[in-house]
Amino acid sequence: MFFGGAFNFFKTTTGSSVALKNMAEKKAFVLRVNPDILKDLEQWAADEFRSTNGQIEYLLQQAVNARKKNQKKSGKKDE
DSSP states (O other), X not given: OOOXXXXXXXXXXXXXXXXXXXXXXXXXXXXXXXXXXXXXXHHHHHHTTOOHHHHHHHHHHHHHHHHHHHHHHHXXXXX
């Protein structure tokens, strides 16, 4: 199971200073989302023992990976 970049980094790296550097490299941005969707995401995250932010990042990573896999199959390049 994939748990997102930061989790894998903590899991495989021993030195907290290196792990903290990786977390600092993440970009923050504001996301506007429908309150009903947010409520569902919060529950889904709790069910999978993730933060809401971690769940959103996980879902985005899954979508990006699926897109790359589909593009690879069809021979298309990312534009």
